[in-house]
Amino acid sequence: MQLRLSLLLGFICLVLMGSGQPGFLSFTVKNGLSQNAVTAIFKDSKGYVWLGTQDGLNRFDGIGFTRYKHDANDTMSISDQYITAISEDGAGNIWVGTRNGLNKFSYHSNQFERIHINPNRKNVIQYVFDQIFQIGNGNLAFVAEDQLYVWLNQQRLIKKIVGNYNDRCAYTVNDAGIWRLYKSKLYQYDLRSFIVKKIYQLAGLPGASASISKIFFDRRKKLWTVDESIEHKPKFRIFQVGSQILVSDSIQLSEKIYHLSFDSYNRAWISSLSGLLKVDSNYIPYYWRGSQLPATLNQANAVLCSYHDTAGISWVGFANNGVLLYNHTASAFTLIQPLNKTETVFSYAVDSNHNEWLAAVSGIYKRASAKNKWELVSRKKVRSLVAGDKGKLWTAIENEGLFLIYPDGRFQLIANTDNLKLPDNTIFHLHYHSGTGQLFISTKSGLVLLDTKTMLTRRYWAESLDKRYQLSGSYVLHAFTDREQRTWVSSNTGIDVFDKSLNKILQYKTNDDKASPVKRTIVTGTTQDLNGNIWIATLSNGVYKWKNGRFNQYNQDSGLSGNVVAGIMVDSLNRIWVATTSGMNLIDQNHDQILQLSEQNGMPASDFLLASFFVDKSGALLTSSSEGLVMIKPSLFIPKKLQLNCYVTDAAINFNSVPIANQYKLQSDDKSISLEIATPSFINAEKVVYQYRFLGLVDKWVTLQPNNRRISFTNLTYKSLQLEIRAAESKAQLERAPIKKIFISRKPPFWQNPFILGPMILLLLIGLLMLVRFFTKRKIKQRLQQSAIEQQIYKERERISRDLHDHLGAYAAAIKSNINQLERSDEKTNSTLHKLKENADDMVNALRETIWVLQYQEISLTALSDRFKNLVNRIRPNYPSIAIEIYENIEADKRLTPAESIHLLRMMQEVLTNALKHAECSKITIRIQVNEIAQIEMEDDGKGFEMEEVSNGFGLDNLNERASESGVSLQIFTKKGGGTRIRIVF
Structure with a gap:
C-alpha cells in the first residue's frame, strides 16, 4: 500500500509547465486568420465572431476560421477585401461595410448581396461604410461619407435620414437614440420615427464637428468626444448629458487614436x-502592460479596435498581430512566485501578526504585512505550514520533523523520531485547532496529536491495540475540524471521524466494498460547505458529498476534469473548488453545474499538490501548485452560464457544396450527404463535446471524436429522417444541451413513386392472382387425375387380389385336398406327397400374404409385425427344439407402402427360414424396434459361417436384392461357431 501511495503522490507532484498567458488567446494568420491587420470585430446572435481585416472577412467559431474574400468573377462575393464595419439585422443577416460599398451576407445561401444605397456611387472606387449600428427592432443605422441611413428590417428597405456628402459630422448610438454631432450642436434622433427629439448646444466648442472626429457613449450614458484638431495629440472630453451637456472631465493623449x-x-x-x-475611474489613462500579459500588449504594437461581448470576453484587434482574446474571469486569479519564476510551492500560511509565509522548493519565504516583497527566511525544504498563536508558525521540514518558527525567525525542533515524539519524519499536513491548542500532524505512520501547551503527543494508527486510538489506515494525509467540532482524518484506507473529545464516532473504510460507499481509493482531504455538508477528496474516485450519512459522488462522468483530486475547499459563495492533477474545477451548487477551469479561464496553473488549499482572512483561496501559489478571489469569478448552440457550418451532397438549411432533400441518385457542425465557443473550445443521432436510423446519441465535427451518411433510405445535433462543454452537460433538428429526405426512384407504385402493385397483384389461379386449377386437375389413377390402381389391386383368391387360391386348396386323399390311399407315396403338401401350404400362405398386402394403400409397421408374429406362431410347433423369442418396442409407428411391406416380410421370412433349417441353433431372438429410426434384428446362436466362403447359399443374394429394391440397409454379422446376426435398418 505504501508503494502504491508513494507512486500516486509522486504523480501529483509532477511539474506541468503551462504555455502562454492565463486568460489570453492569440489568433493570427498561423491559425487561419486571413490577415493580421484586424479592423473590425462583431459577435452575431448565433455566437460566431466576425473579424474584418485589411485583406478579407473571417467568421470564427473558436476552433477554425471561415474566410470570405472578394472575387472579381463572382458577383455574390464580398465587394472589397478591406473591412471597415460589421453588424447584424433582425433577420440574422450579417451586414459588412467595406472600403468599396455595403454588403449583406445570408447564412442560408452562404453568399453576399451588394447593397447600392446611392446608385450614383455604384462605380466609385472609394465608397467607405465606416460605421454600422444596431438600433433596435432588428433595424440598423449606416454611416457613409457623413450621411446616415437606416435599414428597416420589417419593410426590408433602406432609408436616408440625414447628412450631406462630405459635410463633416460624427455619429453614435445608444438606447436613448441616434446621436449626430454637427458643427457645434448635438442632435438626438428618435429610434423609431428618426425625427429629431432634442438639440443640445456644446458650450465652449464652436464648430465642434470640424475638430471632433468621433463620438461615443459609455455604459453610464456619458458622452466621449475625440478632438483630433492637433495631429497625433488627441483630446478626450467627457460630457454629462442631462437637461444640458456639461464637460465633466478631459484626457490628453500623445498619439493617434x-x-x-x-x-x-x-x-x-x-x-x-x-x-x-485603459482609463481608470479617475479618468487616468494607462497602457495595459505587465509581466503576466502577452508580448503583443507589452510592446508598442498598434491596436486598431476592441470589442466586448456579452459572455465577458474582450477582443483586441492589432494592426499586425491578429486578434487577442481576453477572458475577464482571469482577474480572479493571481500567480504568486517569490522569485518571479516558475517553481513548486508546497504551503502557505498567515500568522497572527498578519505576516504571510510561503514554502517553496527554493525555501521558506516571508512577506511582512507592511511590505510587498517576499524575503527568504531559510533554505530548508518545508512541506507544510500552519499558523499558531502569538505569531508563531508550525512547520514540517522534509525528513527532519516538526519545527516551531518564532516571530524573530528562530527555528526550534519540537518533534521527530529521535525524541520519539513522531513515528516518522515524513509529514504530509499540519492542522491547528486554535480553540483547543491541539496540532494534528499527518504522517505516513499515523496521526500524531500534539498538545501545544504541554508538548505531549498521542498517536493514532491502524495497528493500535487500543481501539480508542485505532484508525482505518496509518498513511494519514489530512485532518480537518468542522464547525460542529468533529475532526475528519483522511488516510490511505478510509475516513475516521472524532468528536470534540476525540472519541471516534464514524468510520468509513475504503477497502471494504460492501460496508463503505467510498470504495477502493485513498482519501486526500475534506472540507465543509456553508450548508454543513462534508466534501471528501479522493485519489481515484473524484469527490463525495456527505450529508447526514448519505453520499453523492462527483467524478469525470459528472464533469470533473479528472478523478485524481489533490485538494478541496469551499468559497464564500458556497462553491466547491476541486484541485486535480489535470486542472482546477468548480462545483457550483447554486447553478447545478461543474466548470473545468484552464489557462483560458485565467487559471495560471494546471497541476496542484496534495493538501493544497488555504484561506486567508479576506476570503481569498490560495492553492499550491507546480507553477507557484495561486490566489483565487471568488467574488471576481462569476462566470456566465452559457448554453452552447450547435449549427451546421458546411453542407455537401455527393461532395458538392450546397446552401446551409434546416432541411435537405436528396434525389434518388444522390449517394451521400455530409454536414460539418460547430458551436461557437471561445473558452476551452477544444474540449467541446459533439453528439448526433439520426432518428429512425441511429436512435442512440453518437459522440464525435475530438477534432472531428463532420457527419457523413451514404445510401440513405428513401424516406424522411430527423437528424439531431447537440454540443456541450462536457459530457455531463449534454443532457441539458439544446438540440438542433435537421430534416433530411431522399426522393425514391420514379418506380417507387406512390402514384406509379400503386397502379404497378395493383397490376402485379392482379397478375399474381391470375397466376395463382392458373397454377391452383392445374394442381387441382393434376390431383383429380392422380386420384383417378390411384383409384384405378386400387380397383386393379382389388381385382388381382380377388382373382388370386378365387382362382389360384382355389386351385392351391384343391391340390392340398387331393394330396390328403392320396396320402390316405397310398402309403408308399407318403413322403413325396408330404413334401408336395408343404409346398402347397407355402403357396397358400404366400397367396394370403400377397392378398393381404394388396388390400391396403399403406401398412403400419405394427400390422406387419403382428403378421410376422402369426407366421412365427404357425412355424414354432415344427421346431420344438429351437426357442424363438420376439421383442417388440415401437414408440412411433411407421407407415409402409405395399411394396416395402412385402419386401420386409419376405426378408424376415427368409432370415427365419435360413436360421431354422441351416443354422443348427437352439435359440432365435427377433427384435423389432422403432424410435427415430426403424430396425429389425434377427439373431441365432447357431454355427455361423464365413462371408467369403458363401456365394449364393442361404438366400443371401435374394436378401440383398430385396434390400436394394426396398431402400433399406442390410447388415450381416457372422463367423464360424459364433452364430449369425442380421439387422435391417430403414
Missing part, C-alpha cells in the same frame, strides 16, 4: 498607435 470601447465594468479601452490604453 483609432477606436474607443467600453467593457461591462464601464472601463474605457482606447485603441492607439502605441498599444492598448
Whole structure:
C-alpha cells in the first residue's frame, strides 16, 4: 500500500509547465486568420465572431476560421477585401461595410448581396461604410461619407435620414437614440420615427464637428468626444448629458487614436498607435502592460479596435498581430512566485501578526504585512505550514520533523523520531485547532496529536491495540475540524471521524466494498460547505458529498476534469473548488453545474499538490501548485452560464457544396450527404463535446471524436429522417444541451413513386392472382387425375387380389385336398406327397400374404409385425427344439407402402427360414424396434459361417436384392461357431 501511495503522490507532484498567458488567446494568420491587420470585430446572435481585416472577412467559431474574400468573377462575393464595419439585422443577416460599398451576407445561401444605397456611387472606387449600428427592432443605422441611413428590417428597405456628402459630422448610438454631432450642436434622433427629439448646444466648442472626429457613449450614458484638431495629440472630453451637456472631465493623449470601447465594468479601452490604453475611474489613462500579459500588449504594437461581448470576453484587434482574446474571469486569479519564476510551492500560511509565509522548493519565504516583497527566511525544504498563536508558525521540514518558527525567525525542533515524539519524519499536513491548542500532524505512520501547551503527543494508527486510538489506515494525509467540532482524518484506507473529545464516532473504510460507499481509493482531504455538508477528496474516485450519512459522488462522468483530486475547499459563495492533477474545477451548487477551469479561464496553473488549499482572512483561496501559489478571489469569478448552440457550418451532397438549411432533400441518385457542425465557443473550445443521432436510423446519441465535427451518411433510405445535433462543454452537460433538428429526405426512384407504385402493385397483384389461379386449377386437375389413377390402381389391386383368391387360391386348396386323399390311399407315396403338401401350404400362405398386402394403400409397421408374429406362431410347433423369442418396442409407428411391406416380410421370412433349417441353433431372438429410426434384428446362436466362403447359399443374394429394391440397409454379422446376426435398418 505504501508503494502504491508513494507512486500516486509522486504523480501529483509532477511539474506541468503551462504555455502562454492565463486568460489570453492569440489568433493570427498561423491559425487561419486571413490577415493580421484586424479592423473590425462583431459577435452575431448565433455566437460566431466576425473579424474584418485589411485583406478579407473571417467568421470564427473558436476552433477554425471561415474566410470570405472578394472575387472579381463572382458577383455574390464580398465587394472589397478591406473591412471597415460589421453588424447584424433582425433577420440574422450579417451586414459588412467595406472600403468599396455595403454588403449583406445570408447564412442560408452562404453568399453576399451588394447593397447600392446611392446608385450614383455604384462605380466609385472609394465608397467607405465606416460605421454600422444596431438600433433596435432588428433595424440598423449606416454611416457613409457623413450621411446616415437606416435599414428597416420589417419593410426590408433602406432609408436616408440625414447628412450631406462630405459635410463633416460624427455619429453614435445608444438606447436613448441616434446621436449626430454637427458643427457645434448635438442632435438626438428618435429610434423609431428618426425625427429629431432634442438639440443640445456644446458650450465652449464652436464648430465642434470640424475638430471632433468621433463620438461615443459609455455604459453610464456619458458622452466621449475625440478632438483630433492637433495631429497625433488627441483630446478626450467627457460630457454629462442631462437637461444640458456639461464637460465633466478631459484626457490628453500623445498619439493617434483609432477606436474607443467600453467593457461591462464601464472601463474605457482606447485603441492607439502605441498599444492598448485603459482609463481608470479617475479618468487616468494607462497602457495595459505587465509581466503576466502577452508580448503583443507589452510592446508598442498598434491596436486598431476592441470589442466586448456579452459572455465577458474582450477582443483586441492589432494592426499586425491578429486578434487577442481576453477572458475577464482571469482577474480572479493571481500567480504568486517569490522569485518571479516558475517553481513548486508546497504551503502557505498567515500568522497572527498578519505576516504571510510561503514554502517553496527554493525555501521558506516571508512577506511582512507592511511590505510587498517576499524575503527568504531559510533554505530548508518545508512541506507544510500552519499558523499558531502569538505569531508563531508550525512547520514540517522534509525528513527532519516538526519545527516551531518564532516571530524573530528562530527555528526550534519540537518533534521527530529521535525524541520519539513522531513515528516518522515524513509529514504530509499540519492542522491547528486554535480553540483547543491541539496540532494534528499527518504522517505516513499515523496521526500524531500534539498538545501545544504541554508538548505531549498521542498517536493514532491502524495497528493500535487500543481501539480508542485505532484508525482505518496509518498513511494519514489530512485532518480537518468542522464547525460542529468533529475532526475528519483522511488516510490511505478510509475516513475516521472524532468528536470534540476525540472519541471516534464514524468510520468509513475504503477497502471494504460492501460496508463503505467510498470504495477502493485513498482519501486526500475534506472540507465543509456553508450548508454543513462534508466534501471528501479522493485519489481515484473524484469527490463525495456527505450529508447526514448519505453520499453523492462527483467524478469525470459528472464533469470533473479528472478523478485524481489533490485538494478541496469551499468559497464564500458556497462553491466547491476541486484541485486535480489535470486542472482546477468548480462545483457550483447554486447553478447545478461543474466548470473545468484552464489557462483560458485565467487559471495560471494546471497541476496542484496534495493538501493544497488555504484561506486567508479576506476570503481569498490560495492553492499550491507546480507553477507557484495561486490566489483565487471568488467574488471576481462569476462566470456566465452559457448554453452552447450547435449549427451546421458546411453542407455537401455527393461532395458538392450546397446552401446551409434546416432541411435537405436528396434525389434518388444522390449517394451521400455530409454536414460539418460547430458551436461557437471561445473558452476551452477544444474540449467541446459533439453528439448526433439520426432518428429512425441511429436512435442512440453518437459522440464525435475530438477534432472531428463532420457527419457523413451514404445510401440513405428513401424516406424522411430527423437528424439531431447537440454540443456541450462536457459530457455531463449534454443532457441539458439544446438540440438542433435537421430534416433530411431522399426522393425514391420514379418506380417507387406512390402514384406509379400503386397502379404497378395493383397490376402485379392482379397478375399474381391470375397466376395463382392458373397454377391452383392445374394442381387441382393434376390431383383429380392422380386420384383417378390411384383409384384405378386400387380397383386393379382389388381385382388381382380377388382373382388370386378365387382362382389360384382355389386351385392351391384343391391340390392340398387331393394330396390328403392320396396320402390316405397310398402309403408308399407318403413322403413325396408330404413334401408336395408343404409346398402347397407355402403357396397358400404366400397367396394370403400377397392378398393381404394388396388390400391396403399403406401398412403400419405394427400390422406387419403382428403378421410376422402369426407366421412365427404357425412355424414354432415344427421346431420344438429351437426357442424363438420376439421383442417388440415401437414408440412411433411407421407407415409402409405395399411394396416395402412385402419386401420386409419376405426378408424376415427368409432370415427365419435360413436360421431354422441351416443354422443348427437352439435359440432365435427377433427384435423389432422403432424410435427415430426403424430396425429389425434377427439373431441365432447357431454355427455361423464365413462371408467369403458363401456365394449364393442361404438366400443371401435374394436378401440383398430385396434390400436394394426396398431402400433399406442390410447388415450381416457372422463367423464360424459364433452364430449369425442380421439387422435391417430403414
